[in-house]
Every structure is written in C-alpha cells, then in structure tokens.
Amino acid sequence: MMQLYYSPTSPFSRKVRVVLRELQLEKQISEILIDPWTDEALRAHNPLAKVPTLILDDGMAVFESAVICDYLDQVAKSAGLSGGVIPENGSARLNALKWQGLADGMMAATGRLFADSNRAEQDRCEDVMERQAQAITSGIEAIIDGLAGLRTEDAHLGTWSVLVALYYIDFRWPDRRFDIPVRVRDWMAVMSERPSFVETVFHLPHAGD
Known part of the structure; x- marks a missing residue:
C-alpha cells in the first residue's frame, strides 16, 4: 500500500x-x-x-x-x-494548473508571513513581510475576479487548491486579517461540506499524535 x-x-x-x-x-x-x-x-x-x-x-x-x-x-x-481532477488537454487543463499555481503561491506566502510574524521584532524583515502580505491580498483579488471560473460543478485541481489556500489563510489568521468577501465565503462554505474537506480540516497536532 x-x-x-x-x-x-x-x-x-x-x-x-x-x-x-x-x-x-x-x-x-x-x-x-x-x-x-x-x-x-x-x-x-x-x-x-x-x-x-x-x-x-x-x-x-x-x-x-x-x-x-x-x-x-x-x-x-x-x-x-x-x-x-486535471483535464486532459487544452485551455481547460491550463486553467486548472494556473489556479493551482496561484493557490500554491498564496499558501507559501501565508506560511512565510505567519512564520515571520512570530519572529522576534529584530529578526523580521518588514519589506519581505509586506511582499508576502501583498501576494496574499492580490491572490484573493484574483479569486474574486475569477470566481465564476471556479464553479462548484466540474471542480478541478485548481478549484481544490484555491479552497485549501483560502482556508489556510483563515487557519493562520483567524482574526480575519485578510478580507475574503461574503460571496467567496458562501462558495467556500458550500464546498467545505464535502467529505474531502470535513476529513482534512486544519488543526494543530494533538498530544499523542
């Protein structure tokens, strides 16, 4: 196995x-x-x-x-x-991979910003942190603009990647530091009811894990 x-x-x-x-x-x-x-x-x-x-x-x-x-x-x-989850060819395949690429970049930026925010102040680089924050914000804006192409039906790898990236932002920034609009959150809520999301929810390691 x-x-x-x-x-x-x-x-x-x-x-x-x-x-x-x-x-x-x-x-x-x-x-x-x-x-x-x-x-x-x-x-x-x-x-x-x-x-x-x-x-x-x-x-x-x-x-x-x-x-x-x-x-x-x-x-x-x-x-x-x-x-x-990956279309075989053509624009559909490129579209799925494009959204995955955007989401992966957002995930990396979120993780980097979270780690840097928890460093001692003298060890932080404000320019780098601002760059990561801007990447997250710009990524959210791209998702807002392209939400119609991330339909609940016919979901693809890009769809799942974007959803994970958005939930990762919430996981690392529960105070809603980054603004995800209501219509995007409504879409997230519908998709998160799927067993694949229920069974993989983010959490801190438990004692004994």
Missing part, C-alpha cells in the same frame, strides 16, 4: 489529501501523520524533509504536492475510479 506522509498544518498536505479523496483513492493510501521538523523517517525518503511525501509501492518517493496530485490523477484515471 502506498504511504502519504503529511502534517495537519500543511496546506500542501491538505491539498493532496483532498485530491486523493476526490479521486476515491483514500483506501489505497495509508496516511501517516508526522512532524516534518523532527521525523527522520521522512528525511530518509525525501532529502528536503518536506510534506507531503508519497511513497509508492515500489519504494519510490514522490514529493511536491503538484507532482503528487498529477500522479494520483493518472492512477485514478487508469483505474477508472473517476474522471480525474
């Missing part, structure tokens, strides 16, 4: 976990919760020691969430489990 190393606070982990459920692959993959900062088992498979990391049946390690999602999409299509 394939193994997926993940962290409950990682948006890239959540994206993969959402996708594997949408592809109906959750019974084929054992999900292993770890601390990527301390778990040597992860570094043994992934020299970057980052989550998510997928271990295939033959022992090969696959890392970076976009690569893992692409692989899982091909597995599901080959097995006839679903129509996949």
Whole structure:
C-alpha cells in the first residue's frame, strides 16, 4: 500500500489529501501523520524533509504536492475510479494548473508571513513581510475576479487548491486579517461540506499524535 506522509498544518498536505479523496483513492493510501521538523523517517525518503511525501509501492518517493496530485490523477484515471481532477488537454487543463499555481503561491506566502510574524521584532524583515502580505491580498483579488471560473460543478485541481489556500489563510489568521468577501465565503462554505474537506480540516497536532 502506498504511504502519504503529511502534517495537519500543511496546506500542501491538505491539498493532496483532498485530491486523493476526490479521486476515491483514500483506501489505497495509508496516511501517516508526522512532524516534518523532527521525523527522520521522512528525511530518509525525501532529502528536503518536506510534506507531503508519497511513497509508492515500489519504494519510490514522490514529493511536491503538484507532482503528487498529477500522479494520483493518472492512477485514478487508469483505474477508472473517476474522471480525474486535471483535464486532459487544452485551455481547460491550463486553467486548472494556473489556479493551482496561484493557490500554491498564496499558501507559501501565508506560511512565510505567519512564520515571520512570530519572529522576534529584530529578526523580521518588514519589506519581505509586506511582499508576502501583498501576494496574499492580490491572490484573493484574483479569486474574486475569477470566481465564476471556479464553479462548484466540474471542480478541478485548481478549484481544490484555491479552497485549501483560502482556508489556510483563515487557519493562520483567524482574526480575519485578510478580507475574503461574503460571496467567496458562501462558495467556500458550500464546498467545505464535502467529505474531502470535513476529513482534512486544519488543526494543530494533538498530544499523542
């Protein structure tokens, strides 16, 4: 059985976990919760020691969430489990990958800003923090403008990526530092009722995890 190393606070982990459920692959993959900062088992498979990391049946390690999602999409299509989350070609494929790229950038900016905000004041770089904050704000604006292309029906990899990115902002900034308008939140609320989101909600590691 394939193994997926993940962290409950990682948006890239959540994206993969959402996708594997949408592809109906959750019974084929054992999900292993770890601390990527301390778990040597992860570094043994992934020299970057980052989550998510997928271990295939033959022992090969696959890392970076976009690569893992692409692989899982091909597995599901080959097995006839679903129509996949990545369109096969043309503008539809490019559109899905474009939204994934935007969302991944927002996730990275959110994580970086959160980490920098928790540093001692003398260790912060205000210019870098402002750049990360602007990336998040601009990303939200792009989502607002393109929301019609992220319909609830016919959701694709870009759809799931954007949703995870938006919920990650809320997870790291529960005081609503970043303004996500009501119509976007209404869309988020509808999509978050799906089992793939209910089962992968962000949370801090619990004692004993």
